[in-house]
Amino acid sequence: MEDPPDVETLVQGLVADNEGTRKYAVFKLQSLLGDPSFADAFIQGDGHIALRQAALDTTGNTQAYAFGSLDALLELDIGWDAVDSPVIDKAVELAVTHPLVNIVRNALRLLVLLVSRPLRPSGRESASVGFGFAAIKPALDNHPEFLDSLVQRLSAADHTLCANALQLVNALMRDAVIHGGEHEWPKFVKRLQDLGVIGGVGMLMRGDAASDLGSPLAMAILEFQGLTKVLLRKWREVRVSVELGEHKRALKTVHLLSRPEPFVVEEGAEGSGLGKGGKRHHPKKWRRLGFETESPAAEFEETGYLGMMDLVDYARRNEDSYQKMLMEQSVQPPEQRCPIARASLSVSLILYEHFEIDDAVDIIDGEATGHTRSTSGYERTSNPYDVNKLYRPLLLQWGRLHTAATNAFQRLWKLASAESEDFFKIEELLRVVVEKIVGAAGRKTDVGSIEDELRSVTLEVARRWQMDGLDEIYEDAWGPHLAQVREQLHQESQQFMKEQRIRCLLQGQWFPVTSPSPGSAAVVPWRYVRLSHNRRWLHYQDFAGRSSSEPGLEDLGERIDLNAVTSVDSNVSAPAEHPLTNGANSSTETLKEATTLDSSKLSLPGTTTTTSTTTKITILGTRSKPSAIYPSSEEEEAAESALLVLLPQTAYIASEWLDGLLMLLNQEPITKDTTRLISMLEDWGVRLRMLNLRWEDVDWFALEQRGKGLSGEEVGVREVPGREGWGEEFYYAAAGEGE
Structure with a gap:
């Protein structure tokens, strides 16, 4: 293996008249200068002065290697004496005009190191030129097209060239902010933006090369992104003054x-301070x-x-x-x-x-x-x-x-x-x-x-x-407190739905006694069922047909003591989704419509459906009413039997009556519709508390259609009346007349 040449041999090669010898010397220097001890020896032998001359006098790859060797020295923060005005001017000239990528890459890298150099020199040598943007400004004055050329390099096919160009843009922007003065750096940044630096960096961000986060190009892109944030912050910190x-x-x-x-x-206006028609x-x-x-x-x-x-x-x-x-x-x-x-x-x-x-x-x-x-x-x-x-x-x-x-x-x-x-x-x-x-x-x-x-x-x-x-x-903001609020609202929502379902029982409902066969023209007997006002009896009566008017309690000859009811059985499955509770927007839609109605009308309409159904609700219990104090052994042994069978016409009526009966017996609701409504009320209760809204303010966050009832018909927005002029018996029913 060939031993590397010593410092003296390389320095002599740099000043040799033979182009091949100089090319060999600068080529070897690029790798050898990565060793700090060799670099120190090279500086002590005045090799950086010879290297400077080679960078100015050579061309082609030899010049590219010479600038690359200078870059290696500067990265070790030594050899700055070799970077004077002629070298800087040559680097700017090459960056603007030279077609060879390797030369432009190394020339731009030298300018990056020069502009980015720490403000305090190492002390081992005196600088022949300044640092930062001021160091290259004379060269830029000689080559006014440099910034335009620099921005164009951002779209080059060579990623290293793109990275070096963007690193120089970053360095110039940083230095402009630090030393350009409060009113000068915005002009410089605006000039770069006008030249298209934003579009160039944006293309690099979206390119595949940016996905390698360890590459110099990715680091330069992220640096530019960070600089952009800092510049935005500094623009915000500048106070606006009409004196400027x-x-x-x-x-x-x-x-x-x-x-x-x-x-x-107007003519003659008092205090105008102006003449006629001013x-x-x-x-x-x-x-x-x-x-x-x-x-x-x-x-x-x-x-x-x-x-x-x-x-x-x-x-x-x-x-x-x-x-x-x-x-x-x-x-x-x-x-x-x-x-x-x-x-x-x-x-x-x-x-x-x-x-x-x-x-x-x-x-x-x-x-x-x-x-x-x-x-x-x-x-x-x-x-x-x-x-x-x-x-x-x-x-x-x-x-x-x-x-x-x-x-x-x-x-x-x-x-x-x-x-x-x-x-x-x-x-x-x-x-x-x-x-x-x-x-x-x-x-x-x-x-x-x-x-x-x-x-x-x-x-x-x-x-x-x-x-x-x-x-x-x-x-995130409330943490465990939100869980407590939800639990409380769940209980309140369940109680609300219990009252609503029981009100459906109090209102009464027609049920067919038997399910007619498809296509049959036979008259189907109907049964009307209604809960008593004291909620202790379930009254019912069978009729030959369904009348348009609802029978009163006095017309219902049969009744069941709810104390005798032991359970409620049903084949009700999860009902088909109703528009109010279907999909991601169910809570929003339901609340929008529920806010226009009384609580007793929160249930969905379904009584107009006449299609046959096999849904059945069976109320089970004992035939005899248990003694209040000492039930007899015969009563204790009374067998549970079906007290009443209901055949709801629709799945939602089944949900109302099944859950209404269960909740009347202090049991949990089991149908999908009821549980969804409870969940919806709980969810919106939490949201309203978080927003600190009143129920009448919900319209702001609901969907844009207002004032639609549950049946889809338009209902007027009613103004809540005051109590003035009313006695203690005053009440207000929002759902409609007489309710």
């Missing part, structure tokens, strides 16, 4: 894009745009300059619809107008919280203290290899997301017929929509599809998402 020309121009832009009509002061701004100039006051700068307190940027961007992207919306609202009562400016600022905060901007690692401060810190952030993720959750390409499309979400805010406002006092309700609704749509997007989801979803989401869907998410939210 840039901020004043931004507000003026928002005003002018609304196409305001000049406010004409013009001035409308006294509600800013409130017309959706601000709460006529001092808009103060309303950016929470969002800072970020909120102003978003508002200006929204007005520019939607100039026509922005003007149209303001014109439409100008003819509406003030309380019904959607405050566009306020909505825009709210959306900025919603996106800010959704992307967890405040939780971003502050890599800017890390660089400022001279320590290189990892900016990937994937060590903070519970599953670091879940690429879909790690990359957030939609974060880079902040402006488009903000615009789409602000439009969605206005649309939901209009669909809900919201008023000023409902602003926070719509805000919370939109927060859920953003979490559901934007949060569910993967790294390859196109922003256009997200815009379409935000544009098409309905009020019904948004409210359902809101209610579906409450369980999870409050489970």
